[in-house]
Amino acid sequence: MTDKDILFGKTLTELQVIVKDLGLPGYTAAQMTDWLYKKKADHIDDMTNLSKKARTLLNEHFEMGLTQPSxxxxxxxxxxxxxxxxxxxxxxxxxxxxxxxxxxxxxxxxxxxxxxxxxxxxxxxxxxxxxxxxxxxxxxxxxxxxxxxxxxxxxxxxxxxxxxxxxxxxxxxxxxxxxxxxxxxxxxxxxxxxxxxxxxxxxxxxxxxxxxxxxxxxxxxxxxxxxxxxxxxxxxxxxxxxxxxxxxxxxxxxxxxxxxxxxxxxxxxxxxxxxxxxxxxxxxxxxxxxxxxxxxxxxxxxxxxxxxxxxxxxxxxxxxxxxxxxxxxxxxxxxxxxxxxxxxxxxx
CATH class of the missing domain: 3.20.20.70 (Aldolase class I)
Structure with missing residues (x-):
């Protein structure tokens, strides 16, 4: 089990709160919705236009949360x-x-x-x-x-x-x-x-x-x-x-x-x-x-x-x-x- 929160299923407003709490630039939230819902990224590290610092922080606290059918x-x-x-x-x-x-x-x-x-x-x-x-x-x-x-x-x-x-x-x-x-x-x-x-x-x-x-x-x-x-x-x-x-x-x-x-x-x-x-x-x-x-x-x-x-x-x-x-x-x-x-x- 993991205690990390799930990114997939967050709204833009929720992501804006997250990036603010992590001390990241405000525009990061919009970049994340683009990867989550348009570009269909499978992993946080796939979000290549986010800074390395942003991806590291996100990986520490979150996971994507995508689940394949069993x-x-x-x-x-x-x-x-x-x-x-x-x-x-x-x-x-x-x-x-x-x-x-x-x-x-x-x-x-x-x-x-x-x-x-x-x-x-x-x-x-x-x-x-x-x-x-x-x-x-x-x-x-x-x-x-x-x-x-x-x-x-x-x-x-x-x-x-x-x-x-x-x-x-x-x-x-x-x-x-x-x-x-x-x-x-x-x-x-x-x-x-x-x-x-x-x-x-x-x-x-x-x-x-x-x-x-x-x-x-x-x-x-x-x-x-x-x-x-x-x-x-x-x-x-x-x-x-x-x-x-x-x-x-x-x-x-x-x-x-x-x-x-x-x-x-x-x-x-x-x-x-x-x-x-x-x-x-x-x-x-x-x-x-x-x-x-x-x-x-x-x-x-x-x-x-x-x-x-x-x-x-x-x-x-x-x-x-x-x-x-x-x-x-x-x-x-x-x-x-x-x-x-x-x-x-x-x-x-």
Whole structure:
């Protein structure tokens, strides 16, 4: 173990404080962000336009903190699932999803999750730790396809709004001119509806927002998602109505479909009423069965009917193509338990 602080994941403001404390020239902070986020230096000594004194001091107190994936699984459809070590001997997963017109990385924001949604493998793992901004961005920086990425979605392990400080910090690094300089329109952040943090995200970021709905009805959603008891979907929608998202910023609603539970004409009516007047998209998602779950996925035929019904009501609706199911990289399937267990078995 090392007691050194981590440089990767620091903002320009944080680096300015560091160089001041070390007695280095102020411009050193900007030089460091250039190496960290644009030139993609792997080591402090790679920062060749820093003075030898600066590099020596930084090496004494800091390390870069970049972490390579410890394992990768590849799907028959080209999807890849990367296993990353996180702090305190924990692990996270990120899913790389290549398509003809885009290359997307689905990143994790927590190790495990507190929210306990009935249909999610990560929730069954339980909450273990928050990720730092550096650990979130490291997933983007440290895969072989990093330079090919066109989009990032915060839809992996964890609830992003339950780690709002580090998520916002990671978004600042991704979108700032001194950072990766990505357009926020390339980034989509999901939430099940943690309203106070969601408000902060809307106000402090320009990235797209995705709401996990899964049912428009109170009692039904409570059974699927315990968060409904604290932040009801009706309250989430009302909070969204208070903001003008403009024409460029997108809001979408994620809807995993369960056979005989949330795929009826009544649900079409409920969604239509709930979303009335909101410019948005509904993404219908196939449910992938998980162990010890009573839930079954809706048939494609019924999903298509459901999509047509919503479209006829004036709601833009798509059926999201399922990816990486054979390597458990699809929606709701990220969980490190089995992968870590297999790694441990190899060590003994």
């Amino acid at each position: 394992k990768v699984q590849s799907s028959v459809d080209g999807t890849k699932k990367y296993l990353f070590p996180a702090h305190r001997n924990l692990f996270i997963e990120a899913a790389y999803i290549p398509e003809e017109d885009r290359k997307t990385l689905c990143v994790s924001s927590q190790v495990g999750c507190k929210m306990g949604c009935l249909f999610c493998m990560t929730g069954k793992q339980g909450f273990q730790s928050q990720l730092t901004a550096g650990e979130i961005i490291n997933q983007i920086r440290s895969i072989p396809e990093t330079d090919e990425l066109s989009n990032v979605v915060y839809m992996g392990m964890g609830e992003p709004m339950d780690n709002i400080e580090e998520v916002l910090k990671s978004l600042q690094i991704l979108t700032s001119e001194w950072g990766f300089a990505w357009s926020p329109r390339r980034i989509n952040v999901s939430t099940i509806g943690v309203i106070p943090a969601m408000r902060r995200f809307i106000e402090e970021s320009e990235a797209h927002l995705a709401i996990s709905m899964h049912s428009p009805f109170d009692e039904e959603r409570k059974k699927l998602m315990p968060i409904q008891q604290v932040y009801a979907i009706e309250q989430v929608i009302e909070a969204i109505r208070a903001y003008d998202f403009g024409r460029q910023r997108r809001i979408s609603f994620e809807y995993i479909m369960f056979e005989g539970i949330n795929d009826t004409a009544a649900h079409v009516k409920g969604i239509t009423k709930l979303l009335n007047g909101i410019r948005c998209r509904v993404n219908l998602i196939k449910f992938h069965p998980i162990p010890d779950s009573p839930l079954q996925g809706t048939s494609h035929k019924q999903m298509q009917w459901f999509a047509d019904q919503l479209s006829n009501k004036g709601i833009t609706t798509t059926i999201r193509r399922s990816r990486g199911e054979d390597i458990y990289a699809a929606c709701g399937l990220l969980s490190t338990k089995e992968l870590v267990k297999k790694d441990e078995e190899k060590d003994y």
